Amino acid sequence: MLGRWLFITMGSVWFLASSAVGGELTFTKDVAPILYNHCTSCHRPNEVGPFNLITYADAKRRGRQLVEVTTRRVMPPWKPVKGHGQFLYDRSLSEEQIAIIQKWYEAGMPEGDAKDLPPLPKFTDGWHLGPPGLILKVEKPFRIPAEGDDLYVHFVLPTGLTKDQPFRAVQVLPSNKRVAHHAVPMLDVHKGKAYELARKDGYYIRFDPGFLPRGFLPGYAPGMMTHELPEDQPGVLPQGMDVVLQMHYHPTGKEEWDQPQIGIYFADKPPKRNPSVILLANNEIDIPPGERHYKRTDQFQLPVDYEIRSIFAHMHMIGKQVRVWAELPDKTKRSLLYIDDWDYRWQDTYVYAKPLVLPRGTIIKAEFIWDNSENHPRNPYSPPRRIRWGERSTDEMSGIIIGGMTVKPNDEGWHWLAVLGHYFDIERKANAAKSKWKDN
Ligand code: HEC
DSSP states (O other), X not given: OHHHHHHHHHHHHHHHHHHHTTSSOOIIIIIHHHHHHHTTTXXXXXXXXXXXXOSHXXXXXXXXXXXXXXXXXXXXXXXXXXXXXXXXXXXXOOHHHHHHHHHHHHTTOOOXXXXXXXXXXXXXXXXXXXXXXXXXXXXXXXXXXXSSSOEEEEEEEOOOOSSOEEEEEEEEXXXXXXXXXXXXXXXXXXXXXHHHHHHHHSSEEESOOOSOEEEEOOXXXXXXXXXXXXXXXXXXXXXXXXEEEEEEEOOOSSOEEEOOEEEEEEOSSOOSSOOEEEEEOOOOOEEOTTOSOEEEEEEEEOSSOEEEEEEEEEEOTTEEEEEEEEEOTTSOEEEEEEESSOOTTOOOEEEEEEEEEEOTTOEEEEEEEEOOSTTOTTOSOSSOOOEEBOSSTTSBOEEEEEEEEESSGGGHHHXXXXXXXXXXXXXXXXXXXXXXXXXX
């Protein structure tokens, strides 16, 4: 009697469990759609992923690893913690998708019916949105040695534009995606200064660009698609300002060459409001070896009403966490970004799903945490060494760039003045700190 009852109960539990996930999970029906939408943008030939994740054999060979990296949320790389800002183009998997991969693995990785297999998404290896209106190309291929530190190189690209040019999209296209870890195109506010500096070194500037970037164009990070800007809010490439393309290269173990290009897609109409940025940073960085929780902060008070559209965070190898939030005049707090497991290899400009308007008087705060102990998996030194502010990837930096615009067009000047003032403040404090280091 008891046996029969148990049998029935177990039977119905089994039935419930299997019906909840829709029968047997197979590669073709359940797993391939997840890989195609979330993994193959990088895990295909000539992309950054170290192997392909396209066929059943690809997935089966790495079954256990797929479970590991997805449950630990290492892959797909997506750094912002949920609930701290809602972003477009979120690459992360849902709990349900993670469970599907796990259950499929536990069921022995069945392949399933070939006719269930969805078509492989169409990827374009070149220009994502067709031929751009203007292509800026670095004049010569740049050599990345097989071994050594990461390289930060600035290529200066005059645009030749004779009037301000609105654009709807920008794509940075490295010629070698195995070695290009990310790209940040900037605009030189001192027309021609970066160009002069670059001529001294040949055709590029190493490390510190030595100029104040006026603005930023959308950059490149592995697996990133090219996004069109909203029609009423295109970007603007000001005439006479050079584009300075910062490339971050990560040696691959063999000599590599890269000759990146920037494609600009023009827009028909100028923006209703000009874009402007907010910069937050703290360069008073001097981290003793072994220090597990080294903290630096910065804050900026909005002089005028401001609308936030995007956020970009920057630290180097021993970064651990970064948090950005806004404290409104009515004392409410809004979390803008939280990354609890910093990885300098995955830096992206995160675009908010909805613009966020913050009233004048709001204080935007940033907190950066570093871990200079043996515990940090990417600590460049073993045993750990004292690490200070600097441009090399083995030095440290901090930075937040918020993209957006003032709510009233007339406020742009005030906003820009405050941003400049804040920038000089950051520099002044850093210089004071550096002079103290020399005394040590
Ligand atoms: C944006 C590009 C990108 C996407 C999207 C991506 N990967 Fe990766 N993946 C990489 C790179 C690059 C590496 C090499 C390790 C590294 O640099 O972190 C990697 C490494 C891995 C590894 C090896 C991990 C290790 O510890 O050696 C696995 C397994 C993996 N990815 C699975 C996946 C799966 C599964 C997905 C989708 C759910 C995915 N990846 C999506 C870029 C990507």
